[in-house]
Amino acid sequence: MTHHIQRPHLVVIGNGMAGCRAVEELLARDPHRYRVTIFGAEPHVNYNRIMLSPVLAGEKTFDEIVINGHGWYRDHGIELIAGDPIAQIDRVAKTVTSRSGRTLGYDKLLIATGSDPFIIPVPGKDLPGVVGFREMNDVDAMLAAADKGGDAVVIGGGLLGLEAAHGLSLRGMKVTVLHLMPTLMERQLDEAAAWLLKSALEARGQTILTGADTAEILGTDAVEGVRLKDGRVIPASLVVMAVGIRPCTALARDAGLDIGRGIKVDDHMVTSDPDVLAVGECVEHAGQVYGLVAPLWEMCRALADGLVEQPSGYRGSVTSTKLKVSGIDVFSAGDFSGGDGAEDIVLRDASRGVYKRVVVKNDRVVGAVLYGDTADGAWYFDLLKKQEDVSEMRDLLIFGQAHAHGGGQTDPKAAVAALSDDAEICGCNGVSKGQVVACIAGGAASLDAVRAGCKASASCGSCTGIVENLLALTLGDEVQAGAKTMCKCTSFGHDDVRREIVDQGMQSIPEVMQKLHWSTPDGCSSCRPALNYYLLCALPGDYKDDQQSRFVNERMHANIQKDGTYSVVPRMWGGLTNPRELRAIADVVEKYDAPMVKVTGGQRLDIFGIKKEDLPAVWADLNAAGMVSGHAYGKSLRTVKTCVGSEWCRFGTQDSTGLGVKLERMSWGSWMPHKFKIAVSGCPRNCAEATIKDFGVVCVDSGYELHVGGNGGIKVRATDLLCKVATEAEAMGYCAAFIQLYREEARYLERTAPWLERVGLNYLKARIVEDTQGREALTARFLHSQRFSQEDPWAERVAGREHEQHAHMAAFTPVREEEIA
Amino acid sequence: MIGDWLDIGWLDEIPLRGARTVPVEGGEEIAVFRTGDNRVFALVNRCPHKGGPLAQGIVHGHSVACPLHNWNIALATGEAQGSDKGCTPAIPVKVDAGRVLICRAGALKAAA
Numbered sequence: 001m002t003h004h005i006q007r008p009h010l011v012v013i014g015n016g017m018a019g020c021r022a023v024e025e026l027l028a029r030d031p032h033r034y035r036v037t038i039f040g041a042e043p044h045v046n047y048n049r050i051m052l053s054p055v056l057a058g059e060k061t062f063d064e065i066v067i068n069g070h071g072w073y074r075d076h077g078i079e080l081i082a083g084d085p086i087a088q089i090d091r092v093a094k095t096v097t098s099r100s101g102r103t104l105g106y107d108k109l110l111i112a113t114g115s116d117p118f119i120i121p122v123p124g125k126d127l128p129g130v131v132g133f134r135e136m137n138d139v140d141a142m143l144a145a146a147d148k149g150g151d152a153v154v155i156g157g158g159l160l161g162l163e164a165a166h167g168l169s170l171r172g173m174k175v176t177v178l179h180l181m182p183t184l185m186e187r188q189l190d191e192a193a194a195w196l197l198k199s200a201l202e203a204r205g206q207t208i209l210t211g212a213d214t215a216e217i218l219g220t221d222a223v224e225g226v227r228l229k230d231g232r233v234i235p236a237s238l239v240v241m242a243v244g245i246r247p248c249t250a251l252a253r254d255a256g257l258d259i260g261r262g263i264k265v266d267d268h269m270v271t272s273d274p275d276v277l278a279v280g281e282c283v284e285h286a287g288q289v290y291g292l293v294a295p296l297w298e299m300c301r302a303l304a305d306g307l308v309e310q311p312s313g314y315r316g317s318v319t320s321t322k323l324k325v326s327g328i329d330v331f332s333a334g335d336f337s338g339g340d341g342a343e344d345i346v347l348r349d350a351s352r353g354v355y356k357r358v359v360v361k362n363d364r365v366v367g368a369v370l371y372g373d374t375a376d377g378a379w380y381f382d383l384l385k386k387q388e389d390v391s392e393m394r395d396l397l398i399f400g401q402a403h404a405h406g407g408g409q410t411d412p413k414a415a416v417a418a419l420s421d422d423a424e425i426c427g428c429n430g431v432s433k434g435q436v437v438a439c440i441a442g443g444a445a446s447l448d449a450v451r452a453g454c455k456a457s458a459s460c461g462s463c464t465g466i467v468e469n470l471l472a473l474t475l476g477d478e479v480q481a482g483a484k485t486m487c488k489c490t491s492f493g494h495d496d497v498r499r500e501i502v503d504q505g506m507q508s509i510p511e512v513m514q515k516l517h518w519s520t521p522d523g524c525s526s527c528r529p530a531l532n533y534y535l536l537c538a539l540p541g542d543y544k545d546d547q548q549s550r551f552v553n554e555r556m557h558a559n560i561q562k563d564g565t566y567s568v569v570p571r572m573w574g575g576l577t578n579p580r581e582l583r584a585i586a587d588v589v590e591k592y593d594a595p596m597v598k599v600t601g602g603q604r605l606d607i608f609g610i611k612k613e614d615l616p617a618v619w620a621d622l623n624a625a626g627m628v629s630g631h632a633y634g635k636s637l638r639t640v641k642t643c644v645g646s647e648w649c650r651f652g653t654q655d656s657t658g659l660g661v662k663l664e665r666m667s668w669g670s671w672m673p674h675k676f677k678i679a680v681s682g683c684p685r686n687c688a689e690a691t692i693k694d695f696g697v698v699c700v701d702s703g704y705e706l707h708v709g710g711n712g713g714i715k716v717r718a719t720d721l722l723c724k725v726a727t728e729a730e731a732m733g734y735c736a737a738f739i740q741l742y743r744e745e746a747r748y749l750e751r752t753a754p755w756l757e758r759v760g761l762n763y764l765k766a767r768i769v770e771d772t773q774g775r776e777a778l779t780a781r782f783l784h785s786q787r788f789s790q791e792d793p794w795a796e797r798v799a800g801r802e803h804e805q806h807a808h809m810a811a812f813t814p815v816r817e818e819e820i821a
Numbered sequence: 822m823i824g825d826w827l828d829i830g831w832l833d834e835i836p837l838r839g840a841r842t843v844p845v846e847g848g849e850e851i852a853v854f855r856t857g858d859n860r861v862f863a864l865v866n867r868c869p870h871k872g873g874p875l876a877q878g879i880v881h882g883h884s885v886a887c888p889l890h891n892w893n894i895a896l897a898t899g900e901a902q903g904s905d906k907g908c909t910p911a912i913p914v915k916v917d918a919g920r921v922l923i924c925r926a927g928a929l930k931a932a933a
Binding site: 451521522523547548551564810 | 827829837839874878879907
């Protein structure tokens with residue numbers, strides 16, 4: 001065996017937030033000092049565990065919460081062994097052995113095993129359907145359960161439990177939270193704030209049972225329910241245990257290390273064995289065990305300083321909690337249990353749903369609880385940590401920083417400006433105001449740049465507002481305007497740009513950019529598609545669509561998939577089809593070897609796996625059977641979903657299918673600010689789900705109810721009733737008017753639901769229902785613009801237009817060339 | 822005798838602020854871009870993020886926005902912009918008398 005200059009081997013047990021952060025800190029100090037191997041129990045790269053809640057709630061994907069992808073391990077020469085947990089540590093031989101039997105030697109060992117969810121020892125705890133809320137696996141199990149719907153019970157009304165309940169509730173489950181203590185989140189909130197939180201969660205449809213002591217989890221092969229000690233039974237197909245976490249110490253205990261509540265470490269995160277270190281939720285430092293992320297970061301810094309022989313020492317952490325539960329802002333810090341000499345200062349504002357309580361002892365802030373308005377949380381926490389004398393400002397303390405410092409500003413920017421440089425802005429990553437300002441001064445001119453530069457606001461995101469204010473303060477108007485502008489290329493907002501296009505009669509994208517002083521030569525991928533749409537809408541028939549300003553799907557008239565192939569959806573008018581169309585689709589699937597055909601939610605068929613070169617030939621075959629583009633790829637009319645209506649259905653009141661086909665014939669091909677879906681239901685049973693569409697018709701005996709602004713996506717919104725009309729012709733006229741108003745006034749990429757909420761239903765009624773002339777003019781403008789948009793884009797491509805979008809420019813066959821040579 | 826440069830066609834065959842593809846037998850496809858100021862760039866047609874076909878992205882300035890997740894890639898270097906990290910190989914390319922020429926060695930190396 002040959003020995004080069006061997007670097008000492010650092011083995012890290014635990015690929016979670018603490019383990020990887022420790023390695024990051026070490027690499028930042030001395031990237032070449034150690035050879036690093038990381039063992040992880042989960043089969044994943046390092047991800048942000050705090051963000052599992054947004055993944056559960058559907059706000060983020062797993063990919064979006066990855067902190068360090070495979071590239072990071074590769075770039076730093078770190079060997080990652082994921083999915084193979086360490087089973088044993090031999091401190092004499094200085095080796096670790098994994099579950100699969102892999103044995104590795106170490107010079108330094110870092111234990112970062114984190115914590116395990118505490119599973120309460122009741123009968124039934126091992127039944128399928130009982131999960132923790134700790135790992136990606138748990139989230140996957142919860143999502144699978146939520147797909148089936150039904151009842152869920154969350155045991156534990158702390159932060160984690162409430163986030164699980166919120167996510168499951170958003171996913172459509174009926175959720176009951178069981179909490180042993182009399183009030184929710186008793187460790188972070190006092191009784192008043194907990195009561196406000198409970199009321200708010202109940203108003204959102206969750207059932208909250210406090211003082212609920214679980215006796216047994218019921219079920220034979222899987223979970224069926226939970227029985228409480230008082231005899232109550234709550235049905236459930238999913239039980240989430242979120243009663244707390246326990247430091248995961250079994251491995252260290254077996255290795256004979258000193259253990260208390262966690263693995264005991266000194267100020268340099270060294271255990272009772274000088275070559276074994278430990279960091280994170282699994283450790284006990286000075287009698288304290290931590291379950292929040294900020295202390296982990298502080299520990300990792302001390303650990304890394306020690307590893308590079310510049311010991312600094314960890315002194316313990318004072319923690320605060322700032323969080324959003326179901327969109328409700330809550331903050332707590334320090335001690336709010338009262339006690340001798342403690343005075344409470346309380347502010348309640350019932351109409352705003354605000355509750356604030358600051359606990360003062362010997363003229364020092366010792367605790368704070370804020371509910372509904374947490375803007376001053378950072379300031380109170382700062383006063384608390386510094387033990388500042390507050391006697392001077394005691395009377396104004398509760399009104400927050402702006403008031404207490406005099407001047408009575410209520411401007412949040414002024415509050416941020418008044419923070420001291422060492423005030424902590426980002427609790428997750430331990431970033432101070434001074435560091436954020438330095439990062440901005442160093443060139444970071446956007447939120448993303450600050451996140452990349454100093455990590456502030458890059459973890460849980462609850463300090464995003466403060467960081468944005470710091471950007472505005474440091475950079476002045478450059479950023480302030482940025483909040484409302486179309487994109488970074490212009491200081492104008494969408495509405496301004498649109499008004500100028502119409503008022504000045506602008507004809508092309510370069511003209512808009514010139515006249516409105518664009519700061520980039522040819523815009524960006526945000527503004528170009530928007531400008532292209534605004535011009536197209538303003539100049540029907542005259543504007544030449546700029547293909548290079550369209551997103552790939554609209555340019556290719558098909559939907560790009562993750563592997564770069566496309567899916568193709570031909571139009572099926574009102575969801576009707578016939579043998580000829582079905583044969584043509586079947587033939588295309590076979591001829592082009594499409595790996596999948598799927599029935600879509602919009603009542604048509606989606607053919608997957610078509611190569612860009614084959615698209616024109618596929619379209620030609622579909623055209624030959626009379627089919628045209630379904631625009632499943634466009635910011636345009638998608639489908640008109642229908643039920644069978646009076647022609648067949650015994651409940652049908654009108655010919656919903658017929659009306660659906662007419663509406664689709666009228667409105668297909670029109671470009672819009674965003675996708676647009678229509679449905680027509682033949683009776684109030686509403687089988688076509690018309691009340692979650694952009695425009696929905698519900699037929700009744702006496703006519704047609706017209707509904708607008710619905711959405712079935714991430715944020716479900718039921719429609720508002722616009723009006724009721726008596727005839728089909730009226731229904732079509734109103735539909736055209738609504739579409740045209742949306743086309744002319746909504747901002748690019750704004751669906752009808754947020755647009756309606758922004759302008760208000762009364763505005764739409766005033767423009768469409770009450771103003772007859774205005775409505776007729778809108779309808780006329782829509783029908784005029786449709787004269788230019790109902791050429792089938794597939795047929796145009798089949799005829800050879802823009803063939804360069806599909807054909808290769810040239811081909812390079814190196815081998816053949818060599819042979820010729 | 823094979824030259825150092827491979828002639829792939831006229832500059833006009835690439836849409837302004839657009840791209841065309843050149844498949845390489847036994848290797849990775851190349852995307853050839855033409856920017857608004859008539860410069861030409863070539864990259865392996867694969868975003869460093871999730872492999873998206875960069876040729877289908879929106880070309881702006883001297884960057885292209887990947888069609889899959891909107892990463893911005895610098896056309897000159899293939900480097901991801903902003904806070905994103907990653908790089909796709911760039912291939913030397915030039916325009917001579919209206920013809921677009923890509924570097925044979927570069928194409929072979931990138932395709933390997």
